[in-house]
Amino acid sequence: MRKKAKVLLVGWDAADWKVIDDLIDKGLMPTMKKFLQEGVRGRVSTLDPPLSPMLWTSIATGVRPQKHGILGFVEPDPKGGNVRPVSSKSRKVKAIWNILSQSNLRSNVIGWWPSNPVEPINGCMVSNFYQQERKNKKTVEIDKWEMPEGTVHPDKWIETLKELRVHPSEITGNLVMPFIPRALDLKAKDDEAFGIIVKYLAHATSIHAACTELMLNEDWDFTAVYHDAIDHFSHAFMKFHPPRQEHIDPERYELLKDAVTGAYIFHDMMLERLLKIIDQETTVIICSDHGFHSDHLRPRMLPHVPSGPAIEHSPYGVFAIKGPGIKKNDKIFGASILDITPTILTLFDLPIGKNMDGKPLVNIYENQHSKKIQFIDSWENISGDSGELDENSKDDPISEMDAIEQLIELGYVEAPSDDKDDYVKTVAKENKFYLAKSHSCAGEYEDAVNILEEIIDFENPDFRWVIECVNSCLKSKQFEKGKKYLDLVKDKNLISSNYLNVLEAKLLLALNEPNKAIELLNLALKEFSNSAEINIELAKVFNALRKLPEAEKLFIKAIEIDEGNSYAHHGLGLVYLRQKKYEDAINCFLDAIKLTYYYPYAHFHLGEALVLIGEHENAEKAFEQVALMNPNIKKTFKWLYDIQKIVGNKKKEDYYRQILDKIIKGNITVITGLPGKKLKATLLALDKKGNINGEFESLNFSENFDFDFTGKFFEKNNNETIYVPINFLGSLPVIYDYKIIYINDNFNDVLKYFSNENNVFGSTENYDLNQSIHLEKQIDNANLWLNQQPDLDLFYIEKEDTIDDVVSILDKY
Secondary structure, three states: OOOOOEEEEEEEOOOOHHHHHHHHHOOOOHHHHHHHHOOEEEEEEOOOOOOHHHHHHHHHHOOOHHHHOOOOOEEEOOOOOOEEEOOHHHOOOOOHHHHHHOOOOOEEEEOOOOOOOOOOOOEEEEOOOOOOOEEOOEEOOHHHOOOOOOOEEOHHHHHHHHHHOOOHHHOOHHHHOOOOOOHHHHHHOOOHHHHHHHHHHHHHHHHHHHHHHHHHHOOOOEEEEEEOHHHHHHHHHHHHOOOOOOOOOHHHHHHHOOHHHHHHHHHHHHHHHHHHHOOOOEEEEEEOOOEEOOOOOOOOOOOOOOOHHHHHEEOEEEEEEEOOOEOOOEEOOOEEHHHHHHHHHHHOOOOEEOOOOOOOOHHHEOOHHHOOOOEEOOHHHOOOOOOOOOOOOOOOHHHHHHHHHHHHHHOOOOOOOOOHHHHHHHHHHHHHHHHHHHHHHOOOHHHHHHHHHHHOOOOOOOHHHHHHHHHHHHHOOOHHHHHHHHHHHHHOOOOOHHHHHHHHHHHHHHOOOHHHHHHHHHHHHHHOOOOHHHHHHHHHHHHHOOOHHHHHHHHHHHHHHOOOOHHHHHHHHHHHHHOOOHHHHHHHHHHHHHHOOOOHHHHHHHHHHHHHOOOHHHHHHHHHHHHHHOOOOOHHHHHHHHHHHHHOOHHHHHHHHHHHHHHOOEEEEEEEEOOOHHHHHHHHHHHHOOOOEOOOOOOOOOOOOOOOOOHHHHHHOOOOEEEOOHHHHHHOOOOEEEEEEEEOOOHHHHHHHHHHHHOOOOOOOOOOHHHHHHHHHHHHHHHHHHOOOOOOEEEEEOOOOOHHHHHHHHHHO
């Protein structure tokens, strides 16, 4: 009979697989190597902004910051007139240890950020102030090192844990040398780097000592321990990590190149001790909140703004798990930090709150189908003693100010101004900015815009806030508002011309002006040829314009620059899909999904590619995933309906038919394309067969063309085929399901025919350059719009295809 479940959660802030895998290969992290052989590993995507208190609270709650309430590093004191570090008081929802407390399970929680003051949970808690040795901005001498009130729960552990703390003065050069061979050279020079090293080794040792003490001497079901040392070592010394960057001083590099390696080795040693304490029935999870750039993506300079050091963070952290019923030597893909708490709940056979933003990682189990997943509306509605703080819990102002001072030193918050009220307002606005970014990260762009508009000062704007507002306006299709804030960027000269070019190109692309966008992106690319973002943005434009070789080249370049960029892999997959290289497309979409599982369009296009090679069962799974992630993509249900018709599942076919009847008003086939001889001949042939409705005697594409887009026109032509000039495609009502057949033709032939047909120039041999440019612009705009619409069935009749090909498509579909 299996014992009751026990779970150990080990948090390593900023741990990154690139560093870990390299050290495992060199034989320097043997404990981690063995751990991975016995369990499952994967990358976890972080959230934006990647700020640790926000992220570790999301890990502990399964919800985003806009729900849990931790926004940034500091916050206005609700009592008024001051600023305090974010604390356990700031959290608005139950953490995993509160849920377990009211489920009669005991927890140890050590050093979690933020966890001060400690909560009276069922078990033991040690706050993130426990290891701090500062008081009144100075390092306290070891014999005067007190422990603030609210650091340990229950009180019986206060004296024991107080004595277990390790002071930085106790970490000597000889103790550091196994990890940093030239530590004594640093100490001899009175180098500040030595002080940083001993400080965070002492902090890690203190947390580890408290954790092992409680694990050995308390009855527990769940233990969570948080270490921040890897993050601190990385911020201080990753710039010196091999390989040496050109701008790094060689002598300094030789002194400090082993610092980050030493930090990881030390954590491997602590992990070894933890694993010796537990039995084989305990499930162990190791995770980080984000990664840390350790290669050519390391930034040379940090921006002088609040939370500027976060630019060094990479978007993927580590996840590893082993225990009874867990797969061995396996990998999972698409995990998020939001998934940790839901997964822990499944390990304890407890229900998951439907209000949680994360999902349980059921693919970690050897027999995932035997794991019954339960749900409740919300744990916030469940009564019982959850061990949460009451309103009367005390603060420690001195410890709070010391914590703020440390955050200032690390560059995460600005130093207070002389005007205290102004400083409080500044902190409140900065936290609103983080809230807006959290909404944007969740796809809630309109909410982000509303918050940003509250805080943007047009006289003295913060460039970060305005840029975020422009991007959120574009994502929420508020183009005029986006232009207003882009003009503010220009008027106040807030950013460099190259970054401005990229931002303006995004707006131009949204406004269907691709050629101007290409011009600006090419200017930016000349200056920053190794920017993955610029290569991707330019590739997206070429892809939308069906300039596929150019797009392919740029997406490949972006992947070479940043192989972990899911957008580049997805974009390359779209190129291959349009080139009918279906196997290559599938591999690209899978790569994108492995990097970012919550990527509905990657799943959607994977489903399309699978259908096209006849893999209907796997395609169905892909589309079902899209329906869960983003049910607003109507074409998903059309594909699911078509698949059921193909495989002959009448029950599912009827089910998806009912969904389609609710979300779309009808089906219309649209013939469009270049207004030339081929299009005209196609329309005449279809008319002769009785396959098309409407007027098409003139293929006029001028903006003054009288085209009927009233509701009655479409009601009359429901389930019919009609002709729509290319420049009117963007005006199609969204309530219908469209099949677009686009007739391609040779541009010069089209121009000749169009000139003669409309008597524009009086001769087919003489072209007006402006008319030619206008026609080309309309064609580009049409292609751009068509390739930005996920709900269209789009078929291109290429230049070499015949009129019969159009008819066969109509007959087939």
